[in-house]
Structure formats: C-alpha cells, structure tokens
Amino acid sequence: xxxxxxxxxxxxxxxxxxxxxxxxxxxxxxxxxxxxxxxxxxxxxxxxxxxxxxxxxxxxxxxxxxxxxxxxxxxxxxxxxxxxxxxxxxxxxxxxxxxxxxxxxxxxxxxxxxxxxxxxxxxxxxxxxxxxxxxxxxxxxxxxxxxxxxxxxxxxxxxxxxxxxxxxxxxxxxxxxxxxxxx
Numbered sequence: 359x360x361x362x363x364x365x366x367x368x369x370x371x372x373x374x375x376x377x378x379x380x381x382x383x384x385x386x387x388x389x390x391x392x393x394x395x396x397x398x399x400x401x402x403x404x405x406x407x408x409x410x411x412x413x414x415x416x417x418x419x420x421x422x423x424x425x426x427x428x429x430x431x432x433x434x435x436x437x438x439x440x441x442x443x444x445x446x447x448x449x450x451x452x453x454x455x456x457x458x459x460x461x462x463x464x465x466x467x468x469x470x471x472x473x474x475x476x477x478x479x480x481x482x483x484x485x486x487x488x489x490x491x492x493x494x495x496x497x498x499x500x501x502x503x504x505x506x507x508x509x510x511x512x513x514x515x516x517x518x519x520x521x522x523x524x525x526x527x528x529x530x531x532x533x534x535x536x537x538x539x540x541x
Contacts, residue, residue, distance in 0.1 A: 361455075362455070363455050363458035363459050363462060364420045364458075364462055365458040365534060365535070366455065366458045366489060368534075369391070369392075369458075369534065372533070373530070373533040374386060374389050374476045376531060376533050377389050377390065377526070377533065378530060380529055381526060381529070381535065382519060387405055387454075387497055388518045390487065390519050390521035390522075390527060390530045391452070391515060391519065391520050391527050391530070392457065392458075392461070392518075392519055392531075393518045393519060394452060394453045394457060394514040394518045394532070394533065395451075395452045395457050395460060395461060395516065395517055395518070396421055396430070396449060396450070396515070396518065397418060397421070397449065397452070397460075397513060397514070397515050398447060398448065398449035398450075398453050398513065398514050398516070399417075399418060399447055399448050399449070399496075399512070399513040399514070400446065400447040400514075401414050401447050401448065401511065403500065403509070403529070404465075405440060407461050408445075410508070410509065411445045411448065412427050413508050413509075414426070414447075414448045414511065415427075415428060416423055416449050417496055417502060417511075418448050418449075418450050418513075419450075420424055420454055420499075420501040420502065421427055421454070421496065421499045421501050422450045422458075422503065423456055423459065423460070424450050424452060424456055425450075426450045427448065427449060428445040428448055429445070429447040429448060429449055430442075430444065430445055430446070431443065431444050431446045431448060432441050432444075438493065441540060444525075454486055455496060461534065461535075463499075463500075463536040463539075464504045464515070464536075465501055465534075465536060467473070467499075468498045468499050468500070469498070469537065471494075471498040471510075472498055476539065477531045477537050477538055477539030478536060478537060478538055479538075479541065480528060480538045480539060483522060483524035483528065484524075485528060486522075487519045487520070487521030487522055487523060487524060487526060487527035488517065488518050488519060488527065489516070489519070489527060489528070489531060490515070490516045490517075490518060491514070491515045491516075492512060492513075492514055492515075492516070493513050493514075493515065493535055494512045495510050495511075495512065496510065496511055496512070496513060497510060502536075515527075517531060
C-alpha cells in the first residue's frame with residue numbers, strides 16, 4: 359500500500375463517524391467530503407507590470423506544490439487600462455492527495471503564523487456548503503522566502519465540499535481542523 363496523507367486517513371477513521379453521529383446519516387456516501395480547494399490570487403497591478411504575474415505563479419506553485427495558471431480578464435475596462443484576455447491573476451485547483459497535504463500544511467503551520475490570530479471567521483459560507491477564506495499575506499507559508507518577495511499579496515482559499523448546507527460544511531471543516539472563532 360502506498361502513501362496516504364494524514365488528514366485523509368483522519369477523515370476516513372474519525373471524521374466520518376463524528377459527522378454520522380451529529381447528523382444521523384444512514385449511509386457513508388451521504389457524509390459530506392472535501393472535493394477540492396481553489397487557491398487564487400488577484401494581481402491587479404499586473405496591468406502595468408507583466409512580471410508580477412510570473413512572480414505570483416511561481417509563489418502559488420511553491421505554496422501548493424502544483425503548477426499555477428494565469429487567469430485572464432473577460433472584458434475591457436477602460437478606467438483600469440484593462441484589455442480582454444490580459445492576465446490579471448493566478449489560481450490553482452487542488453484535488454485528492456495534494457489537497458489534503460495543502461490543508462494539513464495550512465492548518466498546522468501557516469495559520470498559526472498569522473499575526474494577532476484568534477480564529478477564522480465563520481461568515482465565509484455561500485449557502486451551498488462552500489467556504490471562502492481570505493489571507494492578507496502570502497508570507498505566512500514556510501515555502502515563501504521573505505527576502506525574495508517583491509510585493510506582499512493576499513490570496514483567497516475556497517473549500518468546495520459536497521455538503522448540502524452551511525452547517526454540515528462547517529462541521530466537516532471543524533472536524534478536519536480549521537480553527538473557527540467561537541461566538
């Protein structure tokens with residue numbers, strides 16, 4: 359048998375049972391699971407400086423362990439000097455083992471490095487069981503060398519789950535280890 363991420367094993371052994379007890383699922387297939395994590399970074403200043411996109415792609419690739427892609431603008435906006443098809447951001451979609459590895463690193467090493475941290479807000483749910491989290495600095499990740507950072511950028515991390523409601527999704531993410539603020 360090959361390697362399996364720690365959080366994936368924990369999901370199979372502990373989280374499924376905890377969620378079944380809490381919500382009374384009749385079948386294991388009803389238990390919500392994490393489907394993918396999308397890490398994206400908007401680089402608005404890339405309109406003036408094309409190298410910022412390359413830096414952002416390189417940083418997201420180091421953070422996630424998977425090659426990032428540039429996202430293109432969908433329409434022209436004259437006020438921002440933006441043309442259709444210009445690169446204005448980067449993103450990575452993580453699934454499977456890389457997703458669990460990234461989540462493990464996010465929970466155990468990156469989030470504790472946030473200044474004045476006292477839990478993540480539970481207001482980022484969209485009503486369909488997905489959760490979005492904003493991070494203000496990419497330097498909280500150990501993979502980033504602070505001396506080589508050209509510009510401190512933020513990023514959005516979206517957790518896409520198979521949960522039907524926000525309550526189920528929050529329970530799933532809490533069981534996986536995301537430190538939500540206590541009300």
